[in-house]
Amino acid sequence: MPELTYRADSALLSGLNQPLQDLLVRAAALAQGQQATLWLVGGVVRDLLLDQPIEHDLDLMVEGDAVAFARLLAADLEGTVSAAHLAFGTATVILKKVQAGSAVFPLALDLARTRVEQYPQPAALPVVQPAGIDQDLRRRDFSINAMALSVQTVDGHLAPTTLLDPFGGRQDLAAGHMRVLHNASFDDDPTRILRGLRLAARLGFHLEPHTQTLLATALARRRLEATSPDRIRTELCLALAEPQPEEVLRLADAWSVTPHICVPLHWTATLATRCVRARAGETTSLHPLHYAGLLTYDLTAEERNHLAVRYRLPGDAVRLLRELDALQAIRDQLTRNLRNSELDHLLRPFGVVALEVVRVAEPPPIPAVITHYLVQLRPVTQLLDGHALRRLGIPPGPQLGQILRELRAARLDNLVATRADEESWAMQLWQKIRDAE
Numbered sequence: 001m002p003e004l005t006y007r008a009d010s011a012l013l014s015g016l017n018q019p020l021q022d023l024l025v026r027a028a029a030l031a032q033g034q035q036a037t038l039w040l041v042g043g044v045v046r047d048l049l050l051d052q053p054i055e056h057d058l059d060l061m062v063e064g065d066a067v068a069f070a071r072l073l074a075a076d077l078e079g080t081v082s083a084a085h086l087a088f089g090t091a092t093v094i095l096k097k098v099q100a101g102s103a104v105f106p107l108a109l110d111l112a113r114t115r116v117e118q119y120p121q122p123a124a125l126p127v128v129q130p131a132g133i134d135q136d137l138r139r140r141d142f143s144i145n146a147m148a149l150s151v152q153t154v155d156g157h158l159a160p161t162t163l164l165d166p167f168g169g170r171q172d173l174a175a176g177h178m179r180v181l182h183n184a185s186f187d188d189d190p191t192r193i194l195r196g197l198r199l200a201a202r203l204g205f206h207l208e209p210h211t212q213t214l215l216a217t218a219l220a221r222r223r224l225e226a227t228s229p230d231r232i233r234t235e236l237c238l239a240l241a242e243p244q245p246e247e248v249l250r251l252a253d254a255w256s257v258t259p260h261i262c263v264p265l266h267w268t269a270t271l272a273t274r275c276v277r278a279r280a281g282e283t284t285s286l287h288p289l290h291y292a293g294l295l296t297y298d299l300t301a302e303e304r305n306h307l308a309v310r311y312r313l314p315g316d317a318v319r320l321l322r323e324l325d326a327l328q329a330i331r332d333q334l335t336r337n338l339r340n341s342e343l344d345h346l347l348r349p350f351g352v353v354a355l356e357v358v359r360v361a362e363p364p365p366i367p368a369v370i371t372h373y374l375v376q377l378r379p380v381t382q383l384l385d386g387h388a389l390r391r392l393g394i395p396p397g398p399q400l401g402q403i404l405r406e407l408r409a410a411r412l413d414n415l416v417a418t419r420a421d422e423e424s425w426a427m428q429l430w431q432k433i434r435d436a437e
């Protein structure tokens with residue numbers, strides 16, 4: 001579990017890097033000029049208290065006109081306003097280049113008017129009305145996400161801040177507890193079940209007992225099944241972007257959530273080991289698609305298809321799942337003693353992610369076969385291209401394509417070495433094709 005920092009509440013904003021602090025000084029000065037009050041809320045406050053690096057975009061609540069403020073702020077910081085919704089009082093300011101030392105990074109500032117939300121019926125989208133910060137915090141998911149820090153400026157510096165923590169979020173952070181704010185929380189917004197899983201997996205937190213009961217009740221009332229598949233898909237994609245998505249799945253099983261999302265899916269030690277193995281030796285985090293493949297590897301083709309259709313998974317994920325179906329169908333062939341060109345012919349249609357997933361998931365000798373293919377064979381190109389063949393007198397058309405393919409096979413099987421070898425090999429083949437016509 002991450003360590004709680006012992007920074008004084010009033011000094012919490014000093015946990016932000018200097019460029020972010022400078023940004024907030026500008027934002028606070030502008031807000032003060034508009035008689036608006038700014039609050040930093042949600043994940044950033046939680047992560048400042050946990051002394052986690054602040055790598056995500058900032059959520060700022062505005063007691064005042066958030067959209068007008070977003071426009072002013074964008075003009076002041078040379079950013080752009082995107083996704084402005086007058087009715088909801090929300091807007092995002094996009095800054096393309098924020099400088100931190102030698103690094104330059106993009107940043108989004110999500111601005112929203114402080115508000116209350118009412119849910120006309122369970123799992124429906126809320127009706128929103130302006131309200132103060134106290135009421136705004138009440139509509140949130142967990143106590144650890146229902147804290148706010150005032151952002152004000154004095155003499156060009158950030159003023160000592162005040163931490164608003166009406167639901168004991170700080171105490172829950174220290175205890176490692178996930179606690180909802182009221183009994184209808186999961187009924188109002190069942191995606192909170194999935195948000196809770198993500199956060200609990202990331203922080204190593206537990207549901208406090210009453211929240212656990214409420215979650216079980218919401219599951220029994222089939223609230224997840226009543227939630228739009230698109231909203232669920234968004235959460236699933238976020239789960240796959242976590243540092244250890246297999247931990248999210250392990251908790252989803254422990255909280256009995258998995259069967260409400262995908263009946264045949266479940267955590268196994270084997271699956272967790274594969275994820276650990278896939279991460280080993282990687283310097284950057286794995287792409288979420290890798291985890292989509294690794295976590296669904298033991299499903300049948302039909303089960304994977306059902307998942308893709310039900311949640312309308314994005315094109316790249318659907319392609320990956322189909323490629324896994326096809327690769328699993330040919331895995332026996334991969335264990336045979338194949339010529340390089342035969343292996344290339346089998347594996348060349350597949351994307352690298354699918355091949356890497358299979359390499360991690362299958363037993364020997366398949367991992368070595370796929371490594372051989374990816375490292376030694378896939379990057380190979382023959383020396384002659386189509387233009388070179390044209391210069392040898394071979395006309396454009398399907399035969400030229402066939403010669404190029406066979407030339408590649410010949411190179412992979414070490415039948416040609418030099419450019420001259422390739423030229424005479426191509427001419428012989430061209431002659432053979434002509435003789436057969």
Ligand code: CTP
Nearest residue numbers: 042043044056059139140141142145146189192
């Ligand atoms: N929130 C909520 N219920 C939701 C979604 C969001 O109460 N269904 C609130 C929470 O207070 C949350 C804040 O909105 O902290 C911002 O949400 P988001 O940006 O999605 O997540 P973070 O909490 O900032 O967490 P992270 O980005 O680290 O996952």
